[in-house]
Amino acid sequence: MLKIIVCIKQVPNTDNVQFDWKKGALVRKGIENITNPDGLHAIEQALAIKEQYESHITAITMGPPQAEETLREAYALGVDNCVLITDKRFAGSDTYITSKILHKAIKHLGNFDIVITGFETLDGGTSQVSYQLAEFFDIPHFTQVDRLEISGTSVIIQRLYGHEYQKVKTDLPMLIAVKKELNSVRHARLIDIKVSFDKKITILNMEDIGGSAEEYGFSASPTKTLEGEVVRHKRKQERFEGTSVEKIEKLVGKLKKYGIIKY
Numbered sequence: 001m002l003k004i005i006v007c008i009k010q011v012p013n014t015d016n017v018q019f020d021w022k023k024g025a026l027v028r029k030g031i032e033n034i035t036n037p038d039g040l041h042a043i044e045q046a047l048a049i050k051e052q053y054e055s056h057i058t059a060i061t062m063g064p065p066q067a068e069e070t071l072r073e074a075y076a077l078g079v080d081n082c083v084l085i086t087d088k089r090f091a092g093s094d095t096y097i098t099s100k101i102l103h104k105a106i107k108h109l110g111n112f113d114i115v116i117t118g119f120e121t122l123d124g125g126t127s128q129v130s131y132q133l134a135e136f137f138d139i140p141h142f143t144q145v146d147r148l149e150i151s152g153t154s155v156i157i158q159r160l161y162g163h164e165y166q167k168v169k170t171d172l173p174m175l176i177a178v179k180k181e182l183n184s185v186r187h188a189r190l191i192d193i194k195v196s197f198d199k200k201i202t203i204l205n206m207e208d209i210g211g212s213a214e215e216y217g218f219s220a221s222p223t224k225t226l227e228g229e230v231v232r233h234k235r236k237q238e239r240f241e242g243t244s245v246e247k248i249e250k251l252v253g254k255l256k257k258y259g260i261i262k263y
């Protein structure tokens with residue numbers, strides 16, 4: 001049986017996000033949280049593998065206690081087991097320390113065949129975690145996986161590579177990072193949503209994964225945010241005055257000036 005680990009993250013809905021310039025971090029309090037979209041596509045990839053090969057899927061997340069909501073969603077979609085890694089001593093961890101914690105927690109859970117992550121998150125959006133996690137495990141990392149053929153511990157992967165397909169052969173265990181373009185996430189059935197609230201979530205903290213407080217959190221994190229800027233995309237607007245004919249002439253003049261029309 002294949003053992004699949006899916007890493008998902010709860011993120012603030014970035015439609016309404018604030019930034020704390022002093023701390024160089026997002027203000028996460030009082031903001032609606034959602035499951036990071038790529039994480040849902042990672043679950044979908046795991047479920048698609050399970051439909052083809054006998055598998056057991058564990059979804060894991062590192063976050064504050066309310067990240068449990070994201071795991072309930074994973075249960076409703078069809079994963080078999082959920083693990084929440086939560087500990088105040090992990091707060092403020094950057095991507096490197098996050099990857100280190102995920103690595104230790106997955107090791108604590110035992111052997112696995114495939115780790116599936118999303119490609120990036122809506123909030124941090126660095127895309128660093130999947131690569132760092134593969135490095136910590138020293139296993140192959142694949143993106144753009146379109147199809148998989150697994151035979152024993154050997155895997156043939158068909159990757160979407162620009163306008164081409166690329167076929168590669170590798171061995172398990174491996175890590176796949178999933179982008180949202182690659183599949184469509186199924187809808188959870190009402191009954192599965194209801195049942196998801198009765199399912200057990202395993203909680204892991206620092207004592208479970210090992211290490212000491214100095215190795216985790218903000219002070220252990222090598223990334224320091226030096227400066228931030230809110231980028232607002234505003235369209236340039238110009239209003240033409242005059243009669244309809246004059247306005248059209250002015251518009252045509254502008255379009256010619258910018259090379260949008262040539263004659």
Ligand SMILES: Cc1cc2nc3c(=O)[nH]c(=O)nc-3n(C[C@H](O)[C@H](O)[C@H](O)COP(=O)(O)OP(=O)(O)OC[C@H]3O[C@@H](n4cnc5c(N)ncnc54)[C@H](O)[C@@H]3O)c2cc1C
Pocket residue numbers: 007008009025036038039042060061062063091092093094095096098099102116117118119120121122123124125126127128129130218221223224225
């Ligand atoms: C100085 C600093 C302080 C920070 N403090 C905090 C903080 O206090 N609280 C906080 O929530 N964030 C904090 N962050 C952000 C946090 O480090 C990142 O959000 C997190 O490490 C993941 O990075 P990312 O969002 O860029 O993930 P990406 O690399 O873009 O994510 C890729 C994939 O990795 C997996 N993944 C990423 N994060 C997790 C996770 N936590 N659990 C499971 N899977 C995951 C998912 O599958 C995701 O789709 C801080 C960042 C910095 C630089």
